[in-house]
Amino acid sequence: AQSVSQHNHHVILSEAASLELGCNYSYGGTVNLFWYVQYPGQHLQLLLKYFSGDPLVKGIKGFEAEFIKSKFSFNLRKPSVQWSDTAEYFCAVQGGYNKLIFGAGTRLAVHP
Amino acid sequence: NAGVTQTPKFQVLKTGQSMTLQCAQDMNHEYMSWYRQDPGMGLRLIHYSVGAGITDQGEVPNGYNVSRSTTEDFPLRLLSAAPSQTSVYFCASGNYEQYFGPGTRLTVT
Numbered sequence: 001a002q003s004v005s006q007h008n009h010h011v012i013l014s015e016a017a018s019l020e021l022g023c024n025y026s027y028g029g030t031v032n033l034f035w036y037v038q039y040p041g042q043h044l045q046l047l048l049k050y051f052s053g054d055p056l057v058k059g060i061k062g063f064e065a066e067f068i069k070s071k072f073s074f075n076l077r078k079p080s081v082q083w084s085d086t087a088e089y090f091c092a093v094q095g096g097y098n099k100l101i102f103g104a105g106t107r108l109a110v111h112p
Numbered sequence: 113n114a115g116v117t118q119t120p121k122f123q124v125l126k127t128g129q130s131m132t133l134q135c136a137q138d139m140n141h142e143y144m145s146w147y148r149q150d151p152g153m154g155l156r157l158i159h160y161s162v163g164a165g166i167t168d169q170g171e172v173p174n175g176y177n178v179s180r181s182t183t184e185d186f187p188l189r190l191l192s193a194a195p196s197q198t199s200v201y202f203c204a205s206g207n208y209e210q211y212f213g214p215g216t217r218l219t220v221t
Contacts, residue, residue, distance in 0.1 A: 009152070032208065043202060044155075044212040051208070090154055098143040098162075099170070100210055102154035 002027045002095050006103035013081050014111050021076040021106050023091035032094040033074040035065055038105075039087045047089070050074065061085070086110045114138055116213035118203050124219045125193040133188040133216050135203030143207055144186040148172065148199040149215075155202065161186055193220045 007022035025031065035047040048059025055067040065076045074091060091103040119134045137144065145160035147170075157170030161180040175197060177189040186205075190197060198220045204210040 004154075006154075034209075036212075043214045046209060046211075049209060094208075094210075098206070098208065098210070099145070099157060099160060100155075100204075101157070101171075102147075104152055104154040 002101045004103035008106050010107050012109045016080050019078040019081045023074045025093045034092040035076050036090045037087045081110050083110050083112050118213035122217050129193050135186045137205040141205040144205040146188045147202045195220045
């Protein structure tokens, strides 16, 4: 069965610090990979996605993620976080029938 | 183009009551789905549909029913609400990338 593991449940950073959120998945076939963000009180928004091609994917708001097939990983990175990046971040794997399987989420708090 | 809309935004039910959460999309997507979000558990798939007249169970389908009579609408029914169904419910649609609605916060007392 598909599963997604996000290693950090809570991350606290100061503004301008670098961010890396880990995501590992298990799935036997070809997958599409996503990172979604949920700002407080809002619905999920797509940060970036990987379907195929260049394993380094750039998304909105300066985020990027790298797909490493051999490690079944899709880690999210941002070189310098801002207070406005405070949110919950979800990694998701899409297998058959467009079904998305989500990780448990990582709550990021950025302090000014 | 409203995207994915959900009603109501908030709902309080008593145990045993029934209700329907509404979801509609105007993007002509074949695929629609319902998730519930609980703290520390991410989003879990309840039911999904790959087109009008076709639905299937997700990871946590018990206590929920769905139907898909049109491409646009995908309502979620709770036949007899239980406190364990207190959650935030999100509807999504998309043929590859999924677009999420604003959510319904449901409390069952």
